[in-house]
Amino acid sequence: MNEIATSDAAGHRARMRERLLRHGAETLGDVELVEYLLMLAIPRRDTKPLARRLLREFGDIERLISAPPEALMAMDGVGETVAAAFKIAQGVAIRLLRQRTLEQPVLAGWEALLDYLHADMAHIGIERVRVLHLDRRNRLLRDEVMAEGSVDQAALHVREVIARAIQLGSSALILVHNHPSGDVKPSRQDIALTREVVDAGRPLGITVHDHVIVGGAGHSSMRALGLL
Numbered sequence: 001m002n003e004i005a006t007s008d009a010a011g012h013r014a015r016m017r018e019r020l021l022r023h024g025a026e027t028l029g030d031v032e033l034v035e036y037l038l039m040l041a042i043p044r045r046d047t048k049p050l051a052r053r054l055l056r057e058f059g060d061i062e063r064l065i066s067a068p069p070e071a072l073m074a075m076d077g078v079g080e081t082v083a084a085a086f087k088i089a090q091g092v093a094i095r096l097l098r099q100r101t102l103e104q105p106v107l108a109g110w111e112a113l114l115d116y117l118h119a120d121m122a123h124i125g126i127e128r129v130r131v132l133h134l135d136r137r138n139r140l141l142r143d144e145v146m147a148e149g150s151v152d153q154a155a156l157h158v159r160e161v162i163a164r165a166i167q168l169g170s171s172a173l174i175l176v177h178n179h180p181s182g183d184v185k186p187s188r189q190d191i192a193l194t195r196e197v198v199d200a201g202r203p204l205g206i207t208v209h210d211h212v213i214v215g216g217a218g219h220s221s222m223r224a225l226g227l228l
Contacts, residue, residue, distance in 0.1 A: 013039060030061055041085040050077050063216075065090040066123035094120050098143070105138040106174065107209065113174075114212070114219055121178040121214045129156045129177040133170035134209070141168055158196045165206050173201065175211040182216040191227055198228065 016036055019027050028036065031051050038047035057075060058064040065086045072083040097116035106113055113132075121128055129147040132140060144164070147156045156177075165173060175194060186194075194211040201208055211222040222228050 041082045107138045132174040133168050134172040136171045162200045172207040174209050179215045184213045184215040184220040
């Protein structure tokens, strides 16, 4: 029985590999994609039950690969090797999405930018603030994390933002932060801070195009909301 089971598993993996290489990843379902990634980390085990369990626990592939390593390793059957496989998959996805933002002016590729920001920030458990520095053609000069904080707070200092913009020769900025709660509605503090950055940058010819808030449910744009 063991030899038969081993043979069946090998045949299943071979068929999945052939579909992947011949027809692309889009021919694989979510469970199969996770199963195949697990197979690379756990080569001598049927990984489909674990793939199904992980997707049930985390909800979907995006939340699964975005989960902190400690949350992944809290699951039975997931060790450092499996957690690392998910984190490298996340890293590759984020790099690909970020590359799309570099291929055209940021404002012309707004949807690509939002996809990148959502993949990188929507599901992390602490608040992170980043500043995108743009040149005169609205191309990305620098993408920098300026602050990280607790579950609901990260300190951003206006003086530091403007000083960095001057140092880089930035013509415009896009502020971005996440709400770990998932609610992307701007707080009073968010609005006040944004206006302080706008006021500090204006005399120096530094424009704030937007302040985007990212969360599990999507994003909000202060400019679209009429708050800039």
